[in-house]
Amino acid sequence: RKKVTVPLLRAMHKRGDPITMITAHDFPSAHVADAAGMEVVLVGDSLAMVALGMEDTSEVLLEEMLLHCRSVARATKAAFTVGDLPMGSYEIAPTQALETAIRFVKEGRMQGVKLEGGKEMVPTIQKITAAGIPVLGHVGLTPQRQNALGGFRVQGKTSPGAMKILEDALAVQEAGCFAVVLEAVPAEVAAIITQKLSIPTIGIGAGNGCSGQVLVQVDMTGNFPPGRALARFVKQYGDVWAESFRAIETYRDEVKSRQYPAPEHTYPIKKEELDGFVE
Ligand code: KIV
Ligand code: NA
Numbered sequence: 001r002k003k004v005t006v007p008l009l010r011a012m013h014k015r016g017d018p019i020t021m022i023t024a025h026d027f028p029s030a031h032v033a034d035a036a037g038m039e040v041v042l043v044g045d046s047l048a049m050v051a052l053g054m055e056d057t058s059e060v061l062l063e064e065m066l067l068h069c070r071s072v073a074r075a076t077k078a079a080f081t082v083g084d085l086p087m088g089s090y091e092i093a094p095t096q097a098l099e100t101a102i103r104f105v106k107e108g109r110m111q112g113v114k115l116e117g118g119k120e121m122v123p124t125i126q127k128i129t130a131a132g133i134p135v136l137g138h139v140g141l142t143p144q145r146q147n148a149l150g151g152f153r154v155q156g157k158t159s160p161g162a163m164k165i166l167e168d169a170l171a172v173q174e175a176g177c178f179a180v181v182l183e184a185v186p187a188e189v190a191a192i193i194t195q196k197l198s199i200p201t202i203g204i205g206a207g208n209g210c211s212g213q214v215l216v217q218v219d220m221t222g223n224f225p226p227g228r229a230l231a232r233f234v235k236q237y238g239d240v241w242a243e244s245f246r247a248i249e250t251y252r253d254e255v256k257s258r259q260y261p262a263p264e265h266t267y268p269i270k271k272e273e274l275d276g277f278v279e
Contacts, residue, residue: 001078004039006112006134006178009080012039013200019179019212021202022220025051025068029217030075038079040202042114042136042214043069045084045144050218057143062089062100069108082136083110087144090115094127101128101135114181116142118168122175129176137172140165140206141184152231154184154205162189166196173199181214182206184233205233 002008012019021040024030025047033041047068048060069083083104090097097115104110112134115121125135140155149155156162162185169180179200182190187207194201194210203210215234218224223240230236254260 001037003078004080006080009039009179009200013179013211019200019202021212021214023047023050023214023216023218024072024076025217027071027075030072033217034076034079039212040214041072041076041079041081043072043081043083043108043110044114044216045086046216048086050216050224056146058087060086062086062103065089066103066108069104069110073109080112081110082112082114082134083108085113085115090124094124097124098127098131098133101133102131105133112136112178114138116144117172118164119171122171125172125175125177134178135172135176136202137169137175137177137180138183139168139172139180140182140190143183152184154186156185156189162186162192165189166193169193169197169201173197179211182210184231205231 009019019040020038021042022033022038023042023044023046024033025043030041043065045057045060045065047065048054048057051068052060052064054060065083065086069081073081085097085100085104089100101113104113113128114136115124116138118139121137125137128135141149141152143152146152156165165182165185169182172180177199179202180197181202181204182193184205185193187209190201190203190206191209200211202212202214204214219230219234220236221238221240222236222242223244225241251260
């Protein structure tokens, strides 16, 4: 498979080919995403919850993100890799953001970075892109600001709200983002924003009118304990938790009943080789 680059993503967008993106948080989750043909693999800060068991994304450390990025990078051969700048690692000043973005490239081995925010992030996006690091924008619902937004809720449900998201998306485009994530935005609003932009929009909970889609891998594969409430926009394509549970439970039962290991899982030795080993 051909290596995915920013120019390739641009060409896909130009010909109307939907861009597929998924999160990964370690070597195996990145390996399967790459093998299944994802064009972009995102090390989202959602790994705070899905891989580290934290309550929200505000807890994850830069060093933790970098560790996971490195493992994802080792498994990602064709997909374009993007790392999420965690809260606290980029908001203080454009120079802070650039330092962090450079660490994502040098230590995390990512090809691009993602950061949340609109107009107010313009100088930061300019600073990072001027250094040659591709930036993916993220507007609409921005989970790092959940305390200010009043939780995880759909954004742009009124004309002024929709206008703010459009202005933010245009601003990050002008600042140099190669694409922008639209999260939790009504489909009609996201479709109009997509038409008004010249860069691709990557939707999550933003309907079918975006230039591409992204989902959190553990959500869409069902790799989480039963009973977890999923956001409206998640389609669960698999039941990985149930399959892992079945496998581990069967292993437990077979150890308890001494069915496992069977002779075929055992290294043979010739009887005469045991001479003198025991009296
Ligand atoms: O952290 C994440 O996984 C994300 C995607 C859902 C866009 O930001
Ligand atoms: Na994120």
